[in-house]
Amino acid sequence: MSAAVLTRLRDEYGAARAALPGSVIDARRRSEAIEMLCAQGLPAGREENWRYTNLRILDRARFTPAQPSAEALPPLPEPLSGFARYVFVDGRLRSGATAPHGVTVRSLLSGSAADGTWRLASELPEARLALLNEAFATDAACIEVRSEAAGAGIELVFLAAAGADSGASYPRVRLALESGARLTVVERHVGVGEAPTLVNSAVRVELAPNAHLTHYRLQHCAARTAWFDTLTAELAADARYDLLAVGTGALASRSTVHARLTGRAAQLALSAAALGAAQQSQDMYALSEHLAARTSTVQTFRGIASDRSRVAFNGKIAVREQAAGTDSRQSLRGLLDGAQAEIDLRPQLEIYTDEVRCSHGATAGKLDENMLFYLLSRGIAPEVAQHLLKWAFLEDVVAKIELPQLRRQIEHGLVGRMSEAVALKELL
Amino acid sequence: MLTIENLHATVDGKEILKGLELTVPEGEVHAVMGPNGSGKSTLAHVLAGRPGYAITAGTVRFKGRDLLALSPEERAREGLFLGFQYPVEIPGVNNVYLLKAAVNAARKHRGLPEVDAFEFLTLVREKMRLMRMDESMLSRGVNEGFSGGEKKRNEILQMLVLEPALAVLDETDSGLDIDALKVVASGVNTLRAPNRSLVLVTHYQRLLEHIVPDRVHVLVNGRIVRSGDRTLALELEQRGYDWLIGEAA
Ligand SMILES: Nc1ncnc2c1ncn2[C@@H]1O[C@H](COP(=O)(O)OP(=O)(O)OP(=O)(O)O)[C@@H](O)[C@H]1O
Ligand SMILES: [Mg+2]
Numbered sequence: 001m002s003a004a005v006l007t008r009l010r011d012e013y014g015a016a017r018a019a020l021p022g023s024v025i026d027a028r029r030r031s032e033a034i035e036m037l038c039a040q041g042l043p044a045g046r047e048e049n050w051r052y053t054n055l056r057i058l059d060r061a062r063f064t065p066a067q068p069s070a071e072a073l074p075p076l077p078e079p080l081s082g083f084a085r086y087v088f089v090d091g092r093l094r095s096g097a098t099a100p101h102g103v104t105v106r107s108l109l110s111g112s113a114a115d116g117t118w119r120l121a122s123e124l125p126e127a128r129l130a131l132l133n134e135a136f137a138t139d140a141a142c143i144e145v146r147s148e149a150a151g152a153g154i155e156l157v158f159l160a161a162a163g164a165d166s167g168a169s170y171p172r173v174r175l176a177l178e179s180g181a182r183l184t185v186v187e188r189h190v191g192v193g194e195a196p197t198l199v200n201s202a203v204r205v206e207l208a209p210n211a212h213l214t215h216y217r218l219q220h221c222a223a224r225t226a227w228f229d230t231l232t233a234e235l236a237a238d239a240r241y242d243l244l245a246v247g248t249g250a251l252a253s254r255s256t257v258h259a260r261l262t263g264r265a266a267q268l269a270l271s272a273a274a275l276g277a278a279q280q281s282q283d284m285y286a287l288s289e290h291l292a293a294r295t296s297t298v299q300t301f302r303g304i305a306s307d308r309s310r311v312a313f314n315g316k317i318a319v320r321e322q323a324a325g326t327d328s329r330q331s332l333r334g335l336l337d338g339a340q341a342e343i344d345l346r347p348q349l350e351i352y353t354d355e356v357r358c359s360h361g362a363t364a365g366k367l368d369e370n371m372l373f374y375l376l377s378r379g380i381a382p383e384v385a386q387h388l389l390k391w392a393f394l395e396d397v398v399a400k401i402e403l404p405q406l407r408r409q410i411e412h413g414l415v416g417r418m419s420e421a422v423a424l425k426e427l428l
Numbered sequence: 429m430l431t432i433e434n435l436h437a438t439v440d441g442k443e444i445l446k447g448l449e450l451t452v453p454e455g456e457v458h459a460v461m462g463p464n465g466s467g468k469s470t471l472a473h474v475l476a477g478r479p480g481y482a483i484t485a486g487t488v489r490f491k492g493r494d495l496l497a498l499s500p501e502e503r504a505r506e507g508l509f510l511g512f513q514y515p516v517e518i519p520g521v522n523n524v525y526l527l528k529a530a531v532n533a534a535r536k537h538r539g540l541p542e543v544d545a546f547e548f549l550t551l552v553r554e555k556m557r558l559m560r561m562d563e564s565m566l567s568r569g570v571n572e573g574f575s576g577g578e579k580k581r582n583e584i585l586q587m588l589v590l591e592p593a594l595a596v597l598d599e600t601d602s603g604l605d606i607d608a609l610k611v612v613a614s615g616v617n618t619l620r621a622p623n624r625s626l627v628l629v630t631h632y633q634r635l636l637e638h639i640v641p642d643r644v645h646v647l648v649n650g651r652i653v654r655s656g657d658r659t660l661a662l663e664l665e666q667r668g669y670d671w672l673i674g675e676a677a
Pocket of ligand 2: 598
């Protein structure tokens, strides 16, 4: 990472700033963000928690936001029934819906100046690419949920359409749930075309006491996309955050999740599945910071690396002094499916208090030969047998998807031929 | 149905099968008995095509074809079934899905269309009743959390649904309680047919009271050292293997 990139970043910002909407982020905040980012420098491979990210892409990236496009939408994933869908193209709202009862969904592009002041609130160096988003964001989805919204559903589709030459796309979301509110959000990142694309997304989750958010995040970007993503979450007392991420797309994908459990008995369940094939890299860093008593985290990761791909999950659980009675569980598993593939699993535990229950396990290995032979001995073709076993491997995460329609879509995406198994399961 | 001549097989450079000869005609049930470590499971695995075994000499003909030239899945589709001594647990792969995929693989091989889902389930349910298996097992992962006896019953269920031409059952009776043994035996007996053969690997004469074999073979140190009718099993029960081990040496 050279100084030249930072100079270019500053120059690009200088040229773009006048046109960046203040209602999304005010101008002063944007300039601060750029300065903070330049002071820290862009992430570098020598940093422990960025080791497995494909960062070379940033050397050549064009940071300026892509111009709004009026091109017709390509086919998008089938909408989920009962969900209000909002489509963003290159980070700008293209089409909306009527928000469910108790939910406000706004595009900040048409918001007021006061809207432009919220930020991601993470000092974590791993979260600093959110500053890039803060500097350049062209729109933001602001979703506020009141307590009377009982189990409403919102679907956010972020389409990256512009090629990297014409600019980057900056999806930005704020999800704020009032006390006792419940919401399910499906957030999809998709793309079109063969051109390299840069996406830098930032998501902020705020859960008031007793709020419950179920959040599905699906990264199915196009083949040459670089997807950098930062999510920060703050959980008040008794809040519950079920976050389920599935990553199959992009050439290089890196997601950073920083959850702060600040209220007593807040609960976080983070489940993630990642598939790497060809030359893809799928990297996730997830920090769960326990700052109050009796909080809990369950982290589940299943990753499969095929061909020459690299799949990494770095899961850290930090239990601060005031977080007595914390319960945390980590189960990280990787499957190597290729002599040149790579899996890197890092469970980390940092405990500053007594009286905690923490268990963690991380294993990486190949497909089980005994299982494989058992399937072959029943006449199953080797490719199908491998598919089945990979499928089975991901099941710990996929089974947690509570929306049948979404699960089917994801299952289809994961293992094309397995739809039949699902149909049969339902028949029984 | 099955003709094995002078079969030699090694694992990790160690010879386990040392010139094994065995012929199982169509419609017959043969029992293979023998001391621990004599090579019974090795034989079963070699027949099913498990990787890791080197065949250094000999031939195996199955329905007139060179069995050893076929891949494991082709052997299965041709009608060879191996009932595992230690059935594998595969969490996450649905039991009924495996059954259906197995049936369809064999049907496709024979140029038949896929089985109708509803008819298939009706058939599976009927066989499950026969095996006294709880229907909930269908929707579980393959053998996942099954008890030892349940796994063995599941093997027989698969066999009943697949209707193989030749079934090699490796100690399917081990770990079964007395009632389960009868259930499994009656399940196996329903498959007996003039065009179907069975090889039962067992340590116990008791199974052979329920599934009466046409021939009994004794496998010692990688070779069949004695063959006879069912009375051989009774003799073994009384005398053990020592007298045969002496002869084999
Ligand atoms: N990978 C291996 N390397 C060396 N020896 C092996 C290997 N696998 C199996 N063997 C040996 O092969 C021999 C035959 O094993 P096999 O499982 O066929 O016996 P078996 O007759 O089925 O015994 P049992 O009655 O206990 O089931 C044993 O001595 C076993 O230790
Ligand atoms: Mg054995």
